[in-house]
Amino acid sequence: MAQPIRMRIKLEHDFADVRVLIEHPMETGLRKDPVTGELVPMHFIQSMTATLNGNAVVEAQWSRAVARNPYVQFRVNGAKPGDVVGIAWVDNHGESNSTTMKVPAPS
Amino acid sequence: MRVMRRALLARLCAGATLWSAALAGVLHPLLALARQWNKKAFEAQALADALNELGLTKAAESREVIVKAPEIAENGAQVPIEISTAIAGVDTIYVFVDKNPQPFTASFSFMNGAQAFVVTRIKMAESSLLRVIVRAGDKQYTASRDIKVTIGGCGE
Amino acid sequence: MKAVRTVHIARLAIGVLLVLTPLASSAGPEEDRQQFVSFFRHRFPNVALDDYVYGALMANADGREQYEQIMEFPPFIDDIERGKKLWETPFRNGKTFSGCFADGGRGVLAGYPYFDEQLEKVITFENALNTCRRANGEAEFKYGDRDTMGVLTAYARSLSDGARLNVRVDTPAALTRYEAGRELFFRRIGQLNAACAGCHLYNAGNIMRMEVISPALGQATHWPIFRGGEELMTFQGRFKRCMEQMRAQPFGYNSEEWNDLEYFLTYLSDGLPLKASVFRK
Numbered sequence: 050m051a052q053p054i055r056m057r058i059k060l061e062h063d064f065a066d067v068r069v070l071i072e073h074p075m076e077t078g079l080r081k082d083p084v085t086g087e088l089v090p091m092h093f094i095q096s097m098t099a100t101l102n103g104n105a106v107v108e109a110q111w112s113r114a115v116a117r118n119p120y121v122q123f124r125v126n127g128a129k130p131g132d133v134v135g136i137a138w139v140d141n142h143g144e145s146n147s148t149t150m151k152v153p154a155p156s
Numbered sequence: 157m158r159v160m161r162r163a164l165l166a167r168l169c170a171g172a173t174l175w176s177a178a179l180a181g182v183l184h185p186l187l188a189l190a191r192q193w194n195k196k197a198f199e200a201q202a203l204a205d206a207l208n209e210l211g212l213t214k215a216a217e218s219r220e221v222i223v224k225a226p227e228i229a230e231n232g233a234q235v236p237i238e239i240s241t242a243i244a245g246v247d248t249i250y251v252f253v254d255k256n257p258q259p260f261t262a263s264f265s266f267m268n269g270a271q272a273f274v275v276t277r278i279k280m281a282e283s284s285l286l287r288v289i290v291r292a293g294d295k296q297y298t299a300s301r302d303i304k305v306t307i308g309g310c311g312e
Numbered sequence: 313m314k315a316v317r318t319v320h321i322a323r324l325a326i327g328v329l330l331v332l333t334p335l336a337s338s339a340g341p342e343e344d345r346q347q348f349v350s351f352f353r354h355r356f357p358n359v360a361l362d363d364y365v366y367g368a369l370m371a372n373a374d375g376r377e378q379y380e381q382i383m384e385f386p387p388f389i390d391d392i393e394r395g396k397k398l399w400e401t402p403f404r405n406g407k408t409f410s411g412c413f414a415d416g417g418r419g420v421l422a423g424y425p426y427f428d429e430q431l432e433k434v435i436t437f438e439n440a441l442n443t444c445r446r447a448n449g450e451a452e453f454k455y456g457d458r459d460t461m462g463v464l465t466a467y468a469r470s471l472s473d474g475a476r477l478n479v480r481v482d483t484p485a486a487l488t489r490y491e492a493g494r495e496l497f498f499r500r501i502g503q504l505n506a507a508c509a510g511c512h513l514y515n516a517g518n519i520m521r522m523e524v525i526s527p528a529l530g531q532a533t534h535w536p537i538f539r540g541g542e543e544l545m546t547f548q549g550r551f552k553r554c555m556e557q558m559r560a561q562p563f564g565y566n567s568e569e570w571n572d573l574e575y576f577l578t579y580l581s582d583g584l585p586l587k588a589s590v591f592r593k
Contacts, residue, residue, distance in 0.1 A: 055389065064271065070385050077279070096190040099270070105185040106270040112198045114253060114261045114279045116234045117542060118387035122275035123264075137186045145186070227374045230593035231540040236381040277382070306522050 054136050054148040060155040065128035067099065069121045069136055071146075077113040093141055094119065100135040101125050130154040197260050203252060203287075206260040212250060215289045218243070218297035223288050225301045232280045232305040239274050245292040246272035255284035280305050341481045341490055341579050348513070348580055352529050355517060364530030365584055367592075371517075372524065375593070382591045387541040388466070392589055395467030398460065403448040409468065412444035421472035421586055425479070425575045427486035434489050434571040438465060438546070455548065455565035462544045466536050469588035477533065477586060479579045493576025496569055497528070502560025508573075532578040533585065537592040547574060 052072035059066045071094065078091030091113055099107035099121075107123050125134075130152055137147035200206035207213055224238040239249050248265040249272065256279075264274045272290065280286075280303060287300040338344050349361070359370050369375045386392075399409050399417075410416040424437040435443075438461060442452040453460040481490045497508045508528070511520065516527035535547040545553070548570050555562040563569040 053390070053393075055385075057385070068385055070387070070389060072390050075279075095193045096186060098186045098189055100185065101268065104268045106266065106268050107274075108185065108189050108265040108267070110189070110193055110198075110263045112258060112261050114256050114258070116277035116279055116387065118390065120236075120275070120277045120385055120387065123266075124271040124273050126269040126271060128269075139186055139190045147186075226378050230375050230378045230591075234382060234387060234541045234591075236378055275381075277387070 052146060054138075054146060056134065056136060056148065056150045058134055058150055058152050060128065060130060060152055061124075062155075064124045064126045065101075065132070065134070065152050066124050067122065067134055069099075071097075071119050071121075071136070071138060073117070073119060073138070073140065075113060075115055075117045075119060091141060094138045095141050097121070097136070097138040099123060099125075100133075100137075101128060102133055103135070128152050194260075199258055200260060201258055203254055203259045206252065206258075207289075210250065210260070210263075212289050212291070212296055215296035215298035218290075218299060221288055221290050221297050221299035223286065223299050223301050225286050225303055227302075228304045228306065229280060232282070232307075234277050235280050235303065235305075236275065236277050237286060239288050239290075241272045241290050241297070243272070243290060243292055243297060246290050247293070248291045249274060250289040250291070251276075251278065252287040252289070253278065253280050253284050254287055256281050259287075338491060338494055341487070344494065345580055345582060348529055351513070352516065352527050356527075362585060364527060364581075365533045365587065367526035367530060367534070368524040370527075370530070379591055382541060386538070386589070386591060388538040388544070388589065388591075391463050391538070391544060392466045392470065394459070395463035395465065398464045399467050403445070403450050405448050407448050409441065409444055409464075412440070412447065417468060417471045419472050419475045421469050421588075422475040422478045423480070425571065425578055427481070427483065427489055427575070429483060429485060432485060433568065434493075434575045436548075436566070436571055436574055437469065438548075439566065439571075441465070441468065455546075456552070458544050462536060462546060462549075465546060466544065466589045469535065469586070472586050473588060475586050477578060477582050477584055479575070479582050481575075481579060489572045490576055490579060492569075493572035493574070496573050497576055502555065502558040504558045504560075506558045508554075528577060528580055530581055530584055532574070532581040534587050534590045536588070537590055539592050541591050547577075 054072070055070040057068045073094050074092055075094065076089050076092040078088060080089050081087065082089050093113040094111050094115070097109040097111065098105055106125050109121070132152040133149050134152060135147060135149045137145065139145040194209065197206050197209040200209060220243050221241045222239070226235065229235045237251070239251070246266065248263055250263045251261045252259045253261050261278055262276065266272055283304045285300050286303050288298060290297045352364070356371060363370045366376060366379070369379055402408050413420045421437055424440065425434045427433070428435045438455055441461070441464060445452055453464065455461055481487055500507045511525045512528040512531070515525050518525055532547065536549070537545050539545055548565050551570050551573065552562045552565070
């Protein structure tokens with residue numbers, strides 16, 4: 050079921066810049082389905098974490114007012130090539146997804 | 157909460173790959189975090205109620221909280237914002253959109269080397285103040301930007 | 313864009329009547345294009361020619377910055393991926409779309425639309441995609457269907473990103489179709505009696521319905537668009553929306569009128585760089 054979590058990591062001189070695009074409808078519950086006319090139920094990511102080598106670096110709590118297919122960019126000092134960045138989320142339906150990516154060498 | 161956690165665990169167990177060694181370290185903090193999702197704060201319709209619930213009632217205006225946001229949002233469904241600060245000891249950045257039905261939009265907490273810096277995209281129902289509060293221990297700082305949201309008739 | 317003034321749609325008819333004549337007669341496609349270019353460059357002296365591809369954003373730094381931020385990692389990547397899957401998935405006979413085009417489809421969009429002398433009509437890129445499907449024993453996609461043709465073009469058109477349009481109007485028969493497209497551009501239509509030219513030529517840069525009007529120059533380069541980062545719209549999908557907004561009966565996807573109009577409009581943007589799948593408000 051997992052919708053992709055897309056991640057791009059760039060190692061700057063002393064921090065890793067991480068950009069994440071998460072596929073998720075982030076439905077507010079206020080939108081009408083154009084076909085049925087019914088309100089599409091609320092369905093949004095509530096909690097999101099970013100980890101570096103298993104240690105939490107970012108912990109985010111979200112409302113339904115974060116955009117559809119949400120984008121987050123953050124920076125972690127002291128990251129080195131080969132370090133593992135993890136992203137995980139859980140939504141109001143109890144659904145979740147996660148992914149990891151290694152910090153690349155500086156380009 | 158407990159029911160939700162069981163349901164979550166059930167779903168997670170169903171996806172065997174999620175329990176691989178590489179990912180186990182990712183999920184543990186997530187479950188703890190999910191339990192702390194502040195329903196009262198997120199569902200508050202009055203800004204004051206959200207701020208009270210979050211204990212953010214003494215934020216001082218600060219030029220050191222840098223909020224980059226559009227003057228006129230191209231589309232209220234995808235408004236890019238950037239928040240950063242050089243203030244020391246920041247643990248959390250809180251984002252509010254005053255005129256959204258529920259003003260409390262997001263919080264980002266930083267630890268273990270993460271910078272007090274975040275870029276994200278938010279939804280705005282109408283023209284509103286974007287309000288940011290930064291917490292550094294028992295100190296709170298705030299900055300805001302006025303963002304206009306228009307709904308035009310053509311667009312191209 | 314610093315709007316010159318706000319235009320009431322009903323006044324456009326009068327405006328069009330008064331100023332229509334100078335650019336209404338055609339000396340040929342290249343002369344037309346140069347007249348359009350010099351008209352716009354005179355009106356927007358500080359906008360580089362290549363920046364016309366940004367449409368209403370071309371002189372709006374605030375809007376442009378949002379565009380760049382969103383385009384750096386767009387929310388509609390999932391739709392482009394769906395299009396990529398359609399492009400790469402073999403037909404029942406084992407062949408793929410890339411086999412129908414030179415260089416696997418890379419750069420080919422620069423040559424569309426073109427006039428086919430045998431078939432005696434304008435061929436759009438979407439026509440070519442459907443021709444490929446038919447030739448390989450598959451049913452055509454509906455031109456207006458978002459989840460087939462729409463997403464397919466979101467990917468397939470991006471194979472030509474950065475290529476500069478190279479539209480040819482080489483024969484008398486091709487010129488007839490080009491001129492038919494041009495005539496439609498200048499024709500007053502619908503209950504509002506408005507011509508494309510009334511907005512996208514004579515009132516480009518002005519505000520109507522709280523929107524800055526984009527100039528015709530550059531319009532053909534950047535399809536499909538994703539309105540609000542979500543609503544996929546093709547070039548002819550935009551014709552449909554526009555004609556409906558002018559309270560005119562839309563001609564219809566793949567109609568001769570719209571294919572001719574697309575031919576004319578794309579010629580206007582000859583030489584400008586292509587970029588598919590862009591964010592718009």
